[in-house]
Amino acid sequence: MIRNATLPDGSRHDIEIADGRIAALRPPTTSEPAVFLLPPLVDGHIHLDKTLLGLPWVPNQAAGNAVADRIEAERKVRANRTVSETETGANLVKQVVTSGTLHMRSHVDIDNQLGLKNLHAILAVRERFRDLVTIQIVAFPQSGVIRSPGTADLLDAAIAEGADLVGGLDPVGIDRDLDGHLDAIFGVAEKHGVGVDIHLHDGGEGGITQMNAIARRTRATGLKGKVAISHAFALGSVPTDLAARTADTLAEAGIAIMSHGPGAATMPPLPLLRAHGVEVFGGSDNIRDAWSPFGNGDMLDRAMLIGYRANFRHDHELALPYEMVTSAAARVLSLADYGIRIGGPADFVAVEAETLAETVAARPRRKWVMKAGRIVARDGVLA
């Protein structure tokens, strides 16, 4: 029994737990609020195979600021790794669990040099932590599909070996072949009946053109509701009327948009997207890896960054980044067993806060994290 818990909607209950599930929500028997509870945090976009967490500090080595420069720098860093992705990925899973994340979608690099090596590493991490966290895997062609011949077959093999979705990357910016890239990735997705999650950094009208093409493919392949575009910086760099028309197209195709609250790139206009019926969700993206020195995998930290970048200040505005790292991300990941309700899983994150807005703005300390009625982390330390 958890006594006098305040739930995200502000209601207070004594929560009865039985067999790892919420058996009942009863009127509180004490008068003082005891604990503020959130459902588990959901990371809609992480790169478990990229992180260098646990290694000595590795300075960023990219020669320039382009995506292609960072891809090249990552090859160098990878070649000099002294610790396997299995170990660093495990370090990251343990860290995020202590902050309250119990579900995540991880992209995993695949190209014609790496093959399925990173996939195998993250499949092993998933297996190791299967009782603790849900890890959905995206087979991610980090070096492109056209520029890295043979990658399409590897994506196909990856799905066969256990990846859940097909990824993609800037069809124009990296592969310089919009149709060729989309042919390849939607071909694999259609063959296996799996979803697609495409990294799209390309900005401006060029980025919008690619979104429209992705929407056409989504409708043509019957993948409505199973496709996401990650980053989608372009939506924040074009005039509002074009962003609004694109939002209608995305909504019609059931395409969700992931934002990590980028530091310098333009933010997709989140309230506009929601108003037009587009699902928006949050993710960490890079966490102390060859791409970025920043990031810690804490999804309340991430919600704060998203809200800060979006200029949200009112409580009703701060509710959106909260949803992006909880229920909205859960919907995109098709998590069937999610949320605080009678019969639902006894999965909770206890935070030091008074209101939902405060959990986003102040990134409060996590007192404990519960999974199926069992405390799995306390005060930032794994149980």
Added chain:
Amino acid sequence: MIRNATLPDGSRHDIEIADGRIAALRPPTTSEPAVFLLPPLVDGHIHLDKTLLGLPWVPNQAAGNAVADRIEAERKVRANRTVSETETGANLVKQVVTSGTLHMRSHVDIDNQLGLKNLHAILAVRERFRDLVTIQIVAFPQSGVIRSPGTADLLDAAIAEGADLVGGLDPVGIDRDLDGHLDAIFGVAEKHGVGVDIHLHDGGEGGITQMNAIARRTRATGLKGKVAISHAFALGSVPTDLAARTADTLAEAGIAIMSHGPGAATMPPLPLLRAHGVEVFGGSDNIRDAWSPFGNGDMLDRAMLIGYRANFRHDHELALPYEMVTSAAARVLSLADYGIRIGGPADFVAVEAETLAETVAARPRRKWVMKAGRIVARDGVLA
């Protein structure tokens, strides 16, 4: 004696402390690095009188997104305060000390309704914590000088009562009178021989025009090296050549630029400013007040936000936000007794990090904070 401390430049020493000062830096006697030390963090822009820290959560109440809307909302929040600024200001000082800040410049609201009430509150806070922290006070005309008649006389009185600098606020955006505003604030500064620190949110070429006018006043009043412009969003919203020419003008007048790493507003181009000889420094700005729900006063958190917004990823880039919250801010605040050197104060922040870049990117836990050879905070708790 602090054994085998790593200093920000990567060197390792045993540090001998005597009478609250660094008596000697000796070769380390142990082989394992024991602790990474920073000099005290410096907050170049805080609002000790605005924070609501320690009060129950207060939702943001601004009707719109303009500076004028937020000024109006703050009046309402202030009218409903149940706890004095002396208490909330003290809460904030205690919180920032635990994160390693021992020096700060606080703006304090002054207008014809408030009078010197907030100044008196923060003077009391300064007196209370005088042995722990340095608090420099800016007499800040939050409601304008022209729009709030009588404010110029109040600024004059504030300096006489102990404020250290004269503030200012968007001469055009708020007062709609560039010359009138600058006449008033530079008049008070010149009379008392004190510095000036002006909030300038106005963007675009209009903001640049105001910077040029501030530079002319600075030269005319002999205040070179004693003037700062806070925010200076305009520098990030004009073409690079205009920003570069303005940087030359600012450098010639010895005007420093403060950035807090804004969420949605444009960032001043920090590397360009530095390359043109402009001093740039960091500050928290709003911390859980009527303006913003965000902020916690942690200057490593702030350095991270500045670096993230500026798209810094390389170690040499991350050194700039570090300097902005340490030595550069110390220079702007004219702190004579600052920095890790033989004979300098035994003031340190011990962090869990391996490199300087990591202290910015990862915002590591503060193990302890030392002031004049005495531990004043440990593990986030005031001693």
